[in-house]
Amino acid sequence: MxxxxxxxxxxxxxxxxxxxxxxxxxxxxxxxxxxxxxxxxxxxxxxxxxxxxxxxxxxxxxLLGIELKNGEEIRFFKPEIDEEKCVRCGKCAEVCLEHALVHAKDAVPAFFEELCSGCGACRLVCPVDAIKEGYKVLGxxxxxxxxxxxxxxxxxxxxxxxxxxxxxxxxxxxxxxxxxxxxxxxxxxxxxxxxxxxxxxxxxxxxxxxxxxxxxxxxxxxxxxxxxxxxxxxxxxxxxxxxxxxxxxxxxxxxxxxxxxxxxxxxxxxxxxxxxxxxxxxxxxxxxxxxxxxxxxxxxxxxxxxxxx
CATH class of the missing domain: 3.40.50.300 (P-loop containing nucleotide triphosphate hydrolases)
Structure with a gap:
């Protein structure tokens, strides 16, 4: 390192x-x-x-005899693509370092949730605001x-x-x-x-x-x-x-x-x-x-x- x-x-x-x-x-x-x-x-x-x-x-x-109650959810960003707004440009997939978004020509990008790190870069680069801010609970x-x-x-x-x-x-x-x-x-x-x-x-x-x-x-x-x-x-x-x-x-x-x-x-x-x-x-x-x-x-x-x- x-x-x-x-x-x-x-x-x-x-x-x-x-x-x-x-x-x-x-x-x-x-x-x-x-x-x-x-x-x-x-x-x-x-x-x-x-x-x-x-x-x-x-x-x-x-070990301490503590009962865990009322936990606070850990939420991370998850993209939700509006297919009507999406222009199929693929820019969101280009910036996704985790390859959670995969784009094929003339198609709405496919999303693989298990790979998503929640960085939100896809939403930032979308030229038509077709990616809404969803979330997933990790713990x-x-x-x-x-x-x-x-x-x-x-x-x-x-x-x-x-x-x-x-x-x-x-x-x-x-x-x-x-x-x-x-x-x-x-x-x-x-x-x-x-x-x-x-x-x-x-x-x-x-x-x-x-x-x-x-x-x-x-x-x-x-x-x-x-x-x-x-x-x-x-x-x-x-x-x-x-x-x-x-x-x-x-x-x-x-x-x-x-x-x-x-x-x-x-x-x-x-x-x-x-x-x-x-x-x-x-x-x-x-x-x-x-x-x-x-x-x-x-x-x-x-x-x-x-x-x-």
């Missing part, structure tokens, strides 16, 4: 530190880390806005609060394919809240993987934590995330969850991080108290602060506060 492209990815519209919590492999505890960091920092007196940008399967509300955004912790959740509509657009809309909503909310920190929980929705969620982050586990799959997918971090030029550190499981490849994780010049900043042990907290839908740092996993997460919260403070 060229330097100017990477610089664009790291632009944010608010003067509030942004931490992204990510991870290549699903099930490593990424959302658990994000939720407990937000809770721990809130307990330490910081005003934290937690953003669930895993829009395909958002789980932050589940919903929910704003909720539990205790002193505020949460923004993005949710993709079922069967919809444009999850990066929903991620962007969710983050834009959170940024608008941050412009007026006096937050000390924004924490963004990304989807697992390295696809475009993850890149969109990482956009604007000052720092990212990649959560992994000492397993062969964990090591493989961690390397993909480290490669992505290098490609988009984002500062990364690693959190090793379930660090004490007898896998035999912990040293491989450390060697991998060394090869990329990335630090492992926390080891979170396997802890039955964390499982109990999960069942009770409460962050473990609130459920039992004295247990080993909560202590590790609280220490990690101190690190984040120093790093981004």
């Amino acid at each position: 060229r330097e100017n492209e990477a610089r664009f990815l790291n632009v944010k519209p608010v003067d509030v530190p942004v931490l992204a919590v990510t991870g290549g492999k699903g099930g490593t505890g990424k959302t658990t880390v994000a939720v407990n960091l937000a809770a721990a920092l809130s307990m330490k007196g910081l005003s934290v806005l937690l953003v669930d940008a895993d829009v395909d399967c958002p789980n932050v509300a589940v 919903k955004i929910f704003s909720s609060k539990t205790g002193s912790l505020e949460v923004v959740t993005g949710e993709l509509r079922l069967t919809e394919a444009r999850s990066p657009l929903v991620v962007k809309a969710t983050k834009d909503y959170a940024y608008k809240m941050a412009m007026h909310g006096g937050y000390d920190l924004i924490i963004v929980d990304t989807a697992p993987g390295i696809h475009s929705s993850v890149v969109r969620a990482l956009q604007g982050a000052d720092f990212a934590l990649a959560v992994t586990e000492p397993s062969h799959l964990g090591a493989h997918d961690l390397e993909r995330i480290l490669q992505l971090g290098k490609e988009i030029r984002i500062s990364l550190a690693v959190v090793l969850n379930r660090a004490d499981i007898p896998s035999g490849i912990k040293s491989r994780i450390y060697g991998l991080c060394d090869s990329y010049g990335v630090e492992i900043v926390s080891e979170i042990p396997f802890d039955e108290e964390l499982l109990k907290a999960y069942v009770n839908r409460v962050p473990v740092v609130q459920y039992n602060l004295k247990c080993p996993s909560a202590q590790a997460l609280s220490t990690l919260a101190d690190y984040v506060s120093r790093r981004l403070g």
Whole structure:
């Protein structure tokens, strides 16, 4: 990726530190880390806005025992062609970078909704104003609060394919809240993987934590995330969850991080108290602060506060 492209990815519209919590492999505890960091920092007196940008399967509300209600629709422009006005010139199809509009000679352009990005360029170039402004609903955004912790959740509509657009809309909503909310920190929980929705969620982050586990799959997918971090030029550190499981490849994780010049900043042990907290839908740092996993997460919260403070 060229330097100017990477610089664009790291632009944010608010003067509030942004931490992204990510991870290549699903099930490593990424959302658990994000939720407990937000809770721990809130307990330490910081005003934290937690953003669930895993829009395909958002789980932050589940872990916090929040019921999502009265979501705001995420609407994007969709062209509606007036066939009586259309002069079949094809200019709309010419400017459609997504090829959502296809023009055949002397025919009204065909529209492929699943490809449309909602940019509206087609409507702007139409010489006879034959394209009306319709819209499609891509998903919903929910704003909720539990205790002193505020949460923004993005949710993709079922069967919809444009999850990066929903991620962007969710983050834009959170940024608008941050412009007026006096937050000390924004924490963004990304989807697992390295696809475009993850890149969109990482956009604007000052720092990212990649959560992994000492397993062969964990090591493989961690390397993909480290490669992505290098490609988009984002500062990364690693959190090793379930660090004490007898896998035999912990040293491989450390060697991998060394090869990329990335630090492992926390080891979170396997802890039955964390499982109990999960069942009770409460962050473990609130459920039992004295247990080993909560202590590790609280220490990690101190690190984040120093790093981004």
